Amino acid sequence: MNGQPAADVVELIRDVPIYRTSIERGHFPILEKPEIARGFPDNWMTPALAAALEGGEAEFVLSTGTNHARMQIIRPPYFLLDSYYRLWSEHPDIHDTWDEGCRRVSLTTVLATEHVARVNAKKRGADPSPVPTPDERRLDARTVYLNLRLDPALWEREDVERMLGEIRAAAAAHPRGRYHLDCSGYHLAHLVHKVGEWGLWDAFPAPASIIHAYEYTPVNVRRYLGRHFACPVVDLFGSTELGYLYYSDRRGRYRPYLDKMSVELIPVAPGSEIFGLIVTSVRNPHMPLIRYRSGDCARTLDGTPDPARISRFCGREKELLDTPRGPVAQADLDDRIADASHRVFLHRLHVDGGDRARLLVTTFDGAPLDAAEAAVLAESTGDLTGRHCRVERVPHIPIGASGKYAWLVKDL
Incomplete structure (x- = not known):
């Protein structure tokens, strides 16, 4: 062709x-x-x-x-929104939540929230509020954006309780308490972790459908979400300039x-x-x-x-990494991590100009990897990258200024 x-x-x-x-x-x-x-x-x-x-x-x-x-x-x-809504309305696993008029809550980057608040302020002829209200974060009659912080790992209990309250309001607008959750997989995983840590599951109504659509979602994050939600969890792939090009079914195909x-x-x-x-x-x-x-x-x-x-x-x-065996992509490393341990949450690979690499990881439970897991992960990452790799469990990997995570840092 x-x-x-x-x-x-x-x-x-x-x-x-x-x-x-x-x-x-x-x-x-x-x-x-x-x-x-x-x-x-x-x-x-x-x-x-x-x-x-x-x-x-x-x-x-x-x-x-x-x-x-x-x-x-x-x-x-509304080019991208129209593309999203059309796909949601036609998706074989989740179109019922569209057909029922379920509200959509969006849990993604703070930049997305700020964009919606800025557009709404412009319509009112005003400046955006420093802390926009739910009405000021409403994209349309159906969709509200939740996140007000750059780094979801730094959400405090007050942040989580506010977001859960807004989710309950969306669910309450439906006669059967159903709603649609739109998210970055990372952001939802952070919310799930904090809800569990603070015992807030009773305040978190179960979504009827979930779409993650904003960035690559690692295998372990998908597994983590799958363990906590019984509804279909599907991925959309697209961009601002193109709209959406592919969607997954609930099995990931x-x-x-x-x-x-x-x-x-x-x-x-x-x-x-x-x-x-x-x-x-x-x-x-x-x-x-x-x-x-x-x-x-x-x-x-x-x-x-x-x-x-x-x-x-x-x-x-x-973001491809050059190696003696050819280019390595984000998903290639992700697969090695997921095979070595289901407990790894976030990761970031640091490489230098020579033959060394450091793999920083956080875990869902906050505990270090055991020695066997760490050894397997170091060996597998080294084999993939052609570098001597050291694995370091850290308490926090900061999010980027864009509100998304970098998987690779070249310390040259």
Whole structure:
């Protein structure tokens, strides 16, 4: 598959300045993020887009910038939310909670909460409140954002009790007490841990469905959530600029959701079975992306570049670790950790310019790993990375400024 767009797609983008040279040459190279930003927004401007911006049918927003420089994009208002809601409403395991009108509570980064509060304040012609109320954190009639702190490990009992109260309010709005929980897997795991530590389970109504959709969720975190919640727990994969592309079922198997999209998989290095995602999408009519390198990595069921056979999304291309055996992705290390011990919660690998590595870990119960677990983990990580690895259990791994965790730090 050469990845070149079909004739009907070329016709849709004929007036977009960034693609004129490619159309003239009859070949579309891979579109990189710096190219999108070069000359922005003139390189995207068409008469139709100018009219959409003037009429409010299109808006400028920034990508999250979690794993790369923040990128300005143009999209319809609520583009990502509409993609989420449509997928939720059609998902075979959880569409019933959509159909029943269940409220959605979102437990993710504080940056997401602050964005919602900022947008709502702008609508009121006011400045955002230092501590926004639930109404000020309401995305729409259905969704409220909960988190008000950067690092969920530092939530205090007052924070947790407030969030549980807001969850109970969402459940109480449904005749059967049902609600939908949207989260980062890490944030929900922190909440579960603190609820257990402080004996607050009676104050935490069980969700009817759970989606984690904001970052890679480690195997041990998925296991931990699965032990505490009986409802379906599914993953969505997507981005600010693309919307959602894949969803998992409740057993973790991924299904494509490529409305007005196609995906190519290209090895991140010769011979590697880690593939980079190249996406062609006209789902966003204001900024169609042709052969766009999303920066995400995936593996497939059989090691072939077949996007219909993706078995997992395994991290970011910019966060690959070079080793003597080839590139290593976030999920590769995660698998080694999960095989060595179910007790590891957070982890961060530090590598230097030589042959040494330190693997920092926290545990769900706060207790150190036993000697056998630590030895297996050190040996397995060393084998994976081609480095002499030392495992260190630490009480706290801080979250990044983006509200997400880094799995790899290069101490060069």
